[in-house]
Amino acid sequence: MSAPAPxxxxxxxxxxxxxxxxxIVALLLLLAVDVIKDPSxxxxxxxxxxxxxxxxxxxxxxxxAPVLMIAVGMTLVVATRGIDLSVGSVMxxxxxxxxxxxxxxxxxxxxxxAALGMGLxxxxxxxxxxxxxxxxxxxxxxxxxxxxxxxxxxIARVITGGQNTAATNDAFRWIANGTVLGFPxxxxxxxxLVAAVAVxxxxxxxxxxxxxxxxxxxxxxxIGIRPGGLLLSVYALSALLAGLxxxxxxxxxMTVEVSRTGLNxxxxxxxxxxVGGTSLAGGKFSLTGSVVGALLITTLDKTIVFLSIPSAATxxxxxxxxxxxxxxxxxxxxxxxxxxxxxxxxxxxPTPPSPAPSHSSPVAGxxxxxxxxxxxxxxxxxxxxxxxxxxxx
Amino acid sequence: MSTTLTRPRxxxxxxxxxxxxxxLDALPTxxxxxxLLLMFVYGxxxxxxxxxxxxxxxxxxxxxxxxxLAVGMTFVILTGGIDLSVGSVIxxxxxxxxxxANAGLPVVIVIPVTILVGSLFGLMSGVLVQxxxxxxxxxxxxxxxxxxxxxxxxxxxxxxxDDDSSFRSLSEPIKLIDxxxxxxxxxxxxxxxxxLVVVAAVLVLKRTRFGRTVYAIGGAENSAGLMGxxxxxxxxxxxxxxxxLAGLAAVVYTSRTGIAQNVTGVGWELDAIAAVVIGGTMLxxGYGFVLGSVVGALVIGMMTxxxxxxxxxxxxxxxIITGGILLVFVLLQRVxxxxxxxxx
Numbered sequence: 001m002s003a004p005a006p007x008x009x010x011x012x013x014x015x016x017x018x019x020x021x022x023x024i025v026a027l028l029l030l031l032a033v034d035v036i037k038d039p040s041x042x043x044x045x046x047x048x049x050x051x052x053x054x055x056x057x058x059x060x061x062x063x064x065a066p067v068l069m070i071a072v073g074m075t076l077v078v079a080t081r082g083i084d085l086s087v088g089s090v091m092x093x094x095x096x097x098x099x100x101x102x103x104x105x106x107x108x109x110x111x112x113x114a115a116l117g118m119g120l121x122x123x124x125x126x127x128x129x130x131x132x133x134x135x136x137x138x139x140x141x142x143x144x145x146x147x148x149x150x151x152x153x154x155i156a157r158v159i160t161g162g163q164n165t166a167a168t169n170d171a172f173r174w175i176a177n178g179t180v181l182g183f184p185x186x187x188x189x190x191x192x193l194v195a196a197v198a199v200x201x202x203x204x205x206x207x208x209x210x211x212x213x214x215x216x217x218x219x220x221x222x223i224g225i226r227p228g229g230l231l232l233s234v235y236a237l238s239a240l241l242a243g244l245x246x247x248x249x250x251x252x253x254m255t256v257e258v259s260r261t262g263l264n265x266x267x268x269x270x271x272x273x274x275v276g277g278t279s280l281a282g283g284k285f286s287l288t289g290s291v292v293g294a295l296l297i298t299t300l301d302k303t304i305v306f307l308s309i310p311s312a313a314t315x316x317x318x319x320x321x322x323x324x325x326x327x328x329x330x331x332x333x334x335x336x337x338x339x340x341x342x343x344x345x346x347x348x349x350p351t352p353p354s355p356a357p358s359h360s361s362p363v364a365g366x367x368x369x370x371x372x373x374x375x376x377x378x379x380x381x382x383x384x385x386x387x388x389x390x391x392x393x
Numbered sequence: 394m395s396t397t398l399t400r401p402r403x404x405x406x407x408x409x410x411x412x413x414x415x416x417l418d419a420l421p422t423x424x425x426x427x428x429l430l431l432m433f434v435y436g437x438x439x440x441x442x443x444x445x446x447x448x449x450x451x452x453x454x455x456x457x458x459x460x461x462l463a464v465g466m467t468f469v470i471l472t473g474g475i476d477l478s479v480g481s482v483i484x485x486x487x488x489x490x491x492x493x494a495n496a497g498l499p500v501v502i503v504i505p506v507t508i509l510v511g512s513l514f515g516l517m518s519g520v521l522v523q524x525x526x527x528x529x530x531x532x533x534x535x536x537x538x539x540x541x542x543x544x545x546x547x548x549x550x551x552x553x554x555d556d557d558s559s560f561r562s563l564s565e566p567i568k569l570i571d572x573x574x575x576x577x578x579x580x581x582x583x584x585x586x587x588x589l590v591v592v593a594a595v596l597v598l599k600r601t602r603f604g605r606t607v608y609a610i611g612g613a614e615n616s617a618g619l620m621g622x623x624x625x626x627x628x629x630x631x632x633x634x635x636x637x638l639a640g641l642a643a644v645v646y647t648s649r650t651g652i653a654q655n656v657t658g659v660g661w662e663l664d665a666i667a668a669v670v671i672g673g674t675m676l677x678x679g680y681g682f683v684l685g686s687v688v689g690a691l692v693i694g695m696m697t698x699x700x701x702x703x704x705x706x707x708x709x710x711x712x713i714i715t716g717g718i719l720l721v722f723v724l725l726q727r728v729x730x731x732x733x734x735x736x737x
């Protein structure tokens with residue numbers, strides 16, 4: 001991006017300093033492709049009798065709800081230098097337990113609530129297991145949640161006995177297919193929850209503490225932030241939101257497909273997070289960005305189907321988007337884009353500069369062991385820091 | 394193997410941390426060998442017919458692709474990385490192989506190309522990790538989905554290898570010991586390939602400069618760089634090796650089953666990681682051995698065998714059990730690491 005003139009240049013710079021600006025551009029491009037294929041693609045019609053809105057844009061909002069849920073949870077987890085690969089499996093588990101319960105329960109609003117409670121409850125338990133293993137046992141987040149991803153899919157299968165359980169419950173179905181003021185219920189719930197999480201983390205010190213933990217676990221520990229509770233809460237919240245996403249995903253078809261519900265959802269969530277400009281190295285996060293990312297993914301999904309490309313191929317397109325975004329985030333490519341040499345040292349990930357980047361070595365995987373680095377670092381890690389500086393110098 | 398050269402951690406100067414293959418270091422590996430033996434004994438006692446030529450032969454024949462994958466994964470994990478793409482790479486590789494074989498191309502072309510498809514994905518992961526500083530699990534996750542998507546574009550239904558294809562000859566049994574009835578000790582060319590891969594990997598890691606660099610990077614990447622070791626080149630190579638071995642595993646697997654699908658290999662990356670971790674290789678890198686991963690892969694193969702023999706364990710529970718075993722071993726590693734820190 002070479003700035004054409006100082007005034008416009010600085011304004012452009014202001015816009016593009018928000019990384020999700022690229023997400024918005026991509027979203028508009030996708031919609032443009034759709035419009036070229038079908039000029040009336042964006043039309044929204046109002047049903048005169050029910051007042052319901054319908055149209056492709058509304059469909060996108062409806063479909064984006066589960067992705068929004070897991071993306072918000074993932075954003076907070078990623079901000080702590082973690083990752084939650086188990087969200088897809090948790091979706092399947094919560095969907096499975098609700099469907100299994102509803103398949104025998106009476107068709108009442110009460111049993112819908114019970115099913116919702118059971119799904120969310122079990123999801124919360126799985127999230128707490130993740131959280132305890134990461135926060136107190138000190139396991140690497142990605143291996144912990146990888147185990148949960150593996151086991152969760154198995155748990156979903158055991159719950160339904162390997163069947164794709166279907167059920168009938170009008171109240172439960174309403175969650176996915178009903179409307180409020182013309183808008184899909186799922187989207188309204190998702191929007192309210194996203195807003196609630198945003199208020200929770202931005203109007204309290206919680207968000208700042210999460211960012212501090214992600215930017216530098218050791219320093220955050222020294223200023224008195226206890227990582228345990230924070231980590232436990234973000235993993236629990238992520239699983240809880242994933243559980244709700246699972247309810248959304250199964251309620252729309254009233255069937256849980258144990259091997260397909262939530263499959264590859266972790267990719268969607270990670271994609272939404274990185275498109276939104278939250279660095280996978282942890283630290284600063286942007287919930288707005290993740291919302292943009294979630295909408296982009298849903299639009300991508302819908303566009304691929306619309307262009308009659310086999311939907312089994314969607315992962316390939318998403319992978320390309322992920323690679324592109326990761327490349328854009330990498331210092332080396334940014335250096336090239338700025339027309340400067342990226343430098344002799346290996347490019348740093350776009351973490352904000354911190355006095356002691358004890359875990360920013362690329363080999364440390366997703367954040368190394370955030371829970372222990374504060375307590376057990378000591379002289380050893382200080383040595384690593386010096387090495388790091390020496391390499392970067 | 395674990396001298397100060399191969400594990401140059403900042404505190405490695407302290408004598409407590411460099412005991413040559415100290416008991417604590419080897420604890421996970423010892424545990425996995427014990428578990429494997431226990432599984433054999435339990436299987437023999439509960440179901441019988443375990444200590445037999447044909448059971449043992451089948452264990453190796455069925456585990457050969459997983460062992461090859463686990464060997465590749467060992468290289469990556471030793472540097473502190475991870476390769477999540479291997480399962481999907483197998484799908485693309487085997488589909489490529491089957492399509493080419495069915496098109497009538499000679500097997501001397503088909504097999505190298507099948508392997509090279511794997512190398513290509515490994516190369517892409519390596520470039521992303523090394524030159525663009527993408528975290529290993531993100532880069533390989535992207536490759537995992539890219540490969541799966543490409544496989545799905547190639548075919549969404551199972552593709553069968555022609556019955557007369559010479560591709561299948563890799564799984565022709567060769568009798569070593571002719572026992573009574575079907576109880577023979579047999580190997581297939583695939584098993585021989587697997588053994589060659591294991592031997593080569595052991596030699597490369599133990600005896601070559603490249604192998605020592607791999608350990609050094611896992612121990613402390615920055616120090617390895619400061620010592621003048623070729624960190625960038627080596628990291629690229631480990632992903633290339635992992636991808637190539639995934640291609641080879643695809644050849645082995647396809648020759649045995651004769652079928653390629655876009656869903657082949659879903660979850661195999663987890664099996665491979667589990668095998669490596671069970672075998673005692675530290676997920677943080679810097680410590681572990683190839684032979685441990687072989688034991689780990691055999692533990693998983695044996696578990697599948699026992700579950701099949703038992704028949705009462707629902708197949709749905711298999712993933713939970715694998716996950717559980719993986720978790721136990723990761724926890725064991727954690728304990729070992731904490732103990733070491735205390736000692737240091």
